[in-house]
Amino acid sequence: MTTGNLAPGRPASSVGTAATSLVSSKRAWGMTGLVVFLYVVNYADKAVLGIIAQPLARELGLTSAQIGLVGSLFFLTFTIGGFLAGPMNKYLTLRWALLVLGVTWSVVMLPLVVSASLVMLIVCRMLLGLAEGPSSALMHTATYSWHAPAKRGLPGAFLVGSASVAKIALAPVLAYVTVQWGWRAAIVSLSLLGAAWVVVWLTGWSEGPFTAKAIKADAEGATAGEPATVEAEPSVPWRSIFISGTFLSCAFLVMVVYALTTVVLTWLPSYFEVGLGYSALQAGSMFALPSIVGLVLMIVSGAVTDRMIQRGAKSRVVRIIVPCVGVLICGGVLTMLPMIDAPIVAVLTLSVGYGFGAIVFPLVNAAISELCPPQQTAGTMGVFLALMAIGGLVAPYTTGIVVDNAASKADGYAMAFQSIGVLAAIAAVLVLVFANPDRDRARIRHLA
Template sequence: MIRSQRWFVVALFFLAGIINYLDRAALSIAAPLIQQDLHFSHAQLGIVFSSFFIGYALFNFVGGVLSDRLGAKLVFGVAMGVWSIFCGATAFATGIVSLIVLRVLFGMGEGPFSSTNSKMVNNWFPRREVASAIGVISSGTPLGGALAGPVVGYLAVQFGWRWAFVGIMLLGLAWLVLWVTTTTERPHDHPRISGEELALIEAGQAGQEAATLAPDGAAAPLGYYLRKPLVLATAFAFFSYNYVLFFFLSWFPTYLTEAHHLSLRDMSFATVIPWLLGSIGLALGGFVSDGILRVTGKALLSRRIVLAVCLGATAVCVALAGRVASVSGAVTLMSLAIFFLYVTGSVYWAVIQDTVPREHVGGAGGFVHLLANLAGVIGPAITGFIVEATHGAYGSAFVLAGGVAVLGSICSAIWIREPRARALSVKRAW
């Protein structure tokens, strides 16, 4: 694996995922200081959290479509540069309007991350390794969230919250140099790939178009796939995943400082535990799903099992997390919730790879990601208004997040399944 060029691409995306969530989680870690410095109410802070997802959700789709047309390497390189610059520019915010504008632009830069890495995996990997590769890539994001607590917390305490954003911007720009100089869009363009690895990739991708939702004997446009119930069901399940994730990402640090009276330092370290378990869950989920696929020979059955079971477990844990009285209980339950949630993280993208032809993987994945990230637009703001209306109580917000996860589990169990007469039985091909 170390000498494999396809897994080197995964390693680069893994590092990019760490930087992605380190940048994204920085605001929630520094939120108590920013709220005090800029005099924000809970409702205003919720709006600031949500503003990121306006640009982010839109460019999930835009980035996916552009990766199909211009190439994932170019689109992601530009995205990394844009989000790094606007992350650093957060240091210049002077009030709610400037901070909202910067967060929208920052979100636009981060938007293409998942759809472009899905497109690169589609270019570089045989079918039987798709979920595993996406899982490894995605496992970097919670690791970045885990690092955000101590790194941003330390920088904010020692140098002020503004300098913390400048510092982490430099990491993204350094990574961009590595990306530009070491990767290619497709494996056959890479000067150092071995003939053996190239043959393995091409053989593993052969015949994948037959296992899609495409109508027989016709090349369907992108819109055909975006209207399919299976694709829309995947988007809603992904929406429930993101609702819980962004509830945790945006508000759990503030919850610990307000409801359990942790200091910024203690809170920064307490948030590491859920992120670390989430990283394990993300890396594990792809291998579990691909393992079930190898046993059953049915791609969507393997994806449905993981989604329905793990979203249901997430719902129970997150609903209870806001009801316990102790810090240890809240952190433990939220850690379990994030672990089960992240086991599903690569599966949404695997469903798209299983059912959409290669030329539309970026656009379809970006569309699903756009709908999913509407949870980020509304979720943090709804939580802010709930906390404001209940005079600082968070219990109802936790229960609501759990309820959304339940709906995602039910949706997955009902609608994510092999189309009739076109069941995806690939066991004999492997």
């Protein structure tokens, strides 16, 4: 079995070439697995604040608003760091760029273990955010380098779904470690996991054929007298990408859904514990439930939509309408949360809403990657994901304020989730009106 075959009716420059069709599916998915491993480590570093929030708050005397502020400041530097993805991809190989970032994540929280204070917590989390900012765009670029555009929905689902794997597999472990040995042990254990990834990455990773570097090398081979397998695609004006209806409307959509993701990351265990009455260990273990729903729906939607697009379905149908329907379901479900009294029903409702919203990320990311030539993928995804992170900049702190001022903790959390649900539904409607990847790709190519 091979990957990278040409899609009917698509130019070689946009989907692949004869040379890349010889890349084995096994190798492509093996390389994807290495990036997924990195994404698991990456997301565990994000999620650990939610796991340790309550013991950390008790030790340092922090309010909900202060914990929320720490979460939002993380996404401030995360947003800034996102704009560094393009320059890093330009001056470093994907191998070394991601290695530098991975090593940084592994050590940057350790000073908090030695000297715990609110200031140190803020500094460490902000440095972590800056290092993680470029990572998502570079990990998507690394994954896409092994898969043709028509086949990026499923690998994108596995990549984004690895965030769910981190919560499913690691959150209960981190919760147990925190309960048994304290929050410091949870941070140290993540540093050791990062060190293990470094070894695997250095020994196993290489870039795939769907990159600007591969296209350039192929073109140079043609100049030397060998037949060209890749038709090099000219760069397009950055402005034409960023002002397209698809880019702008989808950026707003993922911004809102990412706000939901960051509130889940920062506050879900606290909601389960102090809002719904579960124990700390139960709350940490149940942290995985929304992610299980999200992971299943992302993989199913990624596989089905990839099959649809290879059979000739329009990108707008597959990568715009399908995720928007999911977000509309998410919004409708979350608006009901304040009306639910039974704790287990609230947990299941939130899990279903989160799961349907999560399918937006791999499908919309794949749609955005279609808008630009390969050499501009990292820069385009970097800006797109940096804009997405603005949702994380606002939502955790705002949730903390709502919880501090609500009649009860449970009411505050439910109101916060309900508000995000309403905004998500509005954003989905706007995307349905303004986004069309096929149309915008043609317009952007015309300006090259």
